[in-house]
Amino acid sequence: MLATCRRSGTFSDEGQRTVKTVSGASAAETAGSFTVMCIDDNELLIDALERRLEIETGFAAFYRVDDFRRAAEAAQERKPSVVLLDIDLPGGVDAMAILDELVARTPESRVVILTAFPGGALVSRAMSAGAWGFVSKGVASDRLIDAIRLVVRGEAVIELED
Amino acid sequence: MPDPIRPTDSTESSAPHEHELHALHRLAMVGTLAGGLGHDLRNIVMPVLLRLDVLGASPTIPPAARADIDAIRQSMLHLQRLAGGLRLLSSDPRERSEIQYTRLGPWWDEVCPLVVDALPANTVLEQDVDASLPDVAVPPSALAQVIMNLAMNASRAMQEVARPAFRVTAHQAGAQVRIDVSDNGVGMDAETRERCFEPFFTTRPREQSTGLGLSTGRALLKSSNGDLLVDTQNVAGATFVMVLPIHRSAPPVEGAGSRTVRFLVRDPRQLAVLRLVARQRGLRERSDGGPPPPDFIIGDALALAQLRDAPGPGGVIGASTQLIAVGSPDRTPGVLTDTPWVDARDLSSIGDLLR
Numbered sequence: 001m002l003a004t005c006r007r008s009g010t011f012s013d014e015g016q017r018t019v020k021t022v023s024g025a026s027a028a029e030t031a032g033s034f035t036v037m038c039i040d041d042n043e044l045l046i047d048a049l050e051r052r053l054e055i056e057t058g059f060a061a062f063y064r065v066d067d068f069r070r071a072a073e074a075a076q077e078r079k080p081s082v083v084l085l086d087i088d089l090p091g092g093v094d095a096m097a098i099l100d101e102l103v104a105r106t107p108e109s110r111v112v113i114l115t116a117f118p119g120g121a122l123v124s125r126a127m128s129a130g131a132w133g134f135v136s137k138g139v140a141s142d143r144l145i146d147a148i149r150l151v152v153r154g155e156a157v158i159e160l161e162d
Numbered sequence: 163m164p165d166p167i168r169p170t171d172s173t174e175s176s177a178p179h180e181h182e183l184h185a186l187h188r189l190a191m192v193g194t195l196a197g198g199l200g201h202d203l204r205n206i207v208m209p210v211l212l213r214l215d216v217l218g219a220s221p222t223i224p225p226a227a228r229a230d231i232d233a234i235r236q237s238m239l240h241l242q243r244l245a246g247g248l249r250l251l252s253s254d255p256r257e258r259s260e261i262q263y264t265r266l267g268p269w270w271d272e273v274c275p276l277v278v279d280a281l282p283a284n285t286v287l288e289q290d291v292d293a294s295l296p297d298v299a300v301p302p303s304a305l306a307q308v309i310m311n312l313a314m315n316a317s318r319a320m321q322e323v324a325r326p327a328f329r330v331t332a333h334q335a336g337a338q339v340r341i342d343v344s345d346n347g348v349g350m351d352a353e354t355r356e357r358c359f360e361p362f363f364t365t366r367p368r369e370q371s372t373g374l375g376l377s378t379g380r381a382l383l384k385s386s387n388g389d390l391l392v393d394t395q396n397v398a399g400a401t402f403v404m405v406l407p408i409h410r411s412a413p414p415v416e417g418a419g420s421r422t423v424r425f426l427v428r429d430p431r432q433l434a435v436l437r438l439v440a441r442q443r444g445l446r447e448r449s450d451g452g453p454p455p456p457d458f459i460i461g462d463a464l465a466l467a468q469l470r471d472a473p474g475p476g477g478v479i480g481a482s483t484q485l486i487a488v489g490s491p492d493r494t495p496g497v498l499t500d501t502p503w504v505d506a507r508d509l510s511s512i513g514d515l516l517r
């Protein structure tokens with residue numbers, strides 16, 4: 001168990017969630033379930049997101065990261081289906097560097113960027129760097145959940161407010 | 163719309179004084195605070211919406227509580243729009259990353275709550291910003307900053323008015339959209355109307371006003387080939403007109419006449435970005451390869467090379483169809499020597515080719 005990563009979720013047996021990735025398909029696609037890791041400093045959002053995902057069919061586990069500088073290490077350990085990465089992390093932590101590290105170390109985990117204030121160039125930069133999704137915190141909550149599901153299915157998603 | 167109480171001495175220098183610089187500094191701080199507040203609002207609203215989803219999904223919720231949940235959700239969505247408006251106010255429209263066109267209906271939905279807050283509490287707001295108006299080629303943040311300045315000026319001009327009224331009406335006039343913004347305040351005298359767009363001109367005490375609101379607003383709109391005018395015919399109150407060029411790709415009628423684009427890109431992430439940029443420029447996506455040919459075909463270099471060499475059922479290239487390749491600097495120019503291309507690592511630059 002990594003000190004940087006706390007797990008909570010509906011399954012207590014970790015063995016049930018370990019699914020080998022086959023021919024490019026994510027673990028979640030193969031198993032019909034999905035796991036989510038959240039890299040964000042907003043505890044209100046993290047707690048609410050976990051509660052919201054718990055009522056989603058197929059949701060298996062939620063991981064939260066305490067030490068952002070070791071986020072890629074935590075993802076490599078847990079191999080979540082989707083990593084939600086807040087672009088505005090505190091303490092001078094470079095979220096784009098974390099994205100690069102996640103893409104390099106855990107390509108089977110698909111990264112979705114979250115941000116309160118999206119900018120056009122940032123979307124392009126993040127997606128070019130390997131993110132599968134880019135979601136503004138200004139959209140309705142169901143669009144955030146839909147985005148997670150679509151990314152799990154292998155579709156790329158950009159959800160900005162109209 | 164500035165009060166005609168204290169016209170500025172016409173001999174006064176237009177260079178900023180120390181108190182003007184102080185006011186500018188204060189404005190910059192307020193702008194930063196507005197941006198931060200919008201950011202924090204969004205970080206609070208999203209968790210509340212997620213919790214409401216969970217509550218709403220419970221089968222045991224009584225009908226009355228469900229109505230409460232819906233009402234809270236509506237309040238939260240209002241806050242979310244307010245946060246979006248604060249973002250528009252604090253953004254720099256000249257930033258390249260800013261979206262350079264505006265869909266007026268959604269824009270007004272976001273900005274209207276801020277405008278209402280800026281006006282006296284008993285103001286009657288008359289509004290007509292139809293969602294079917296064509297998109298305009300002006301950044302939404304520029305429009306927000308201009309109309310907020312007009313609303314704040316109107317608010318001061320209507321302070322002594324028993325029944326203040328503020329009117330925002332938009333209509334298409336040829337290749338432009340004009341937004342008339344009027345109030346029933348004290349109005350402007352002839353000299354104020356003449357000079358209101360001069361930088362640092364103000365009718366209020368220097369410590370209360372920079373005198374830059376209208377001149378900056380006009381400069382913002384002019385930089386997008388628009389304009390900000392004052393209606394000199396208006397006798398009671400004041401009327402300003404925001405003149406906005408219609409976005410080049412915007413269809414004259416909903417869904418008809420817009421330029422089209424077809425994508426032949428395999429990577430879903432690249433495709434998502436390209437779709438976003440194309441949509442922001444008013445292009446309509448064609449998923450089929452049949453006639454009539456699209457205005458643009460954007461694709462992987464190899465796919466485009468194959469399509470060009472053997473059009474067949476894979477797609478139709480018209481005489482005016484512009485091919486744009488997505489690729490890498492070390493390979494693409496060798497595959498498609500006479501086709502413009504964009505680096506897959508910086509797809510935002512494709513906007514410059516979709517003109």
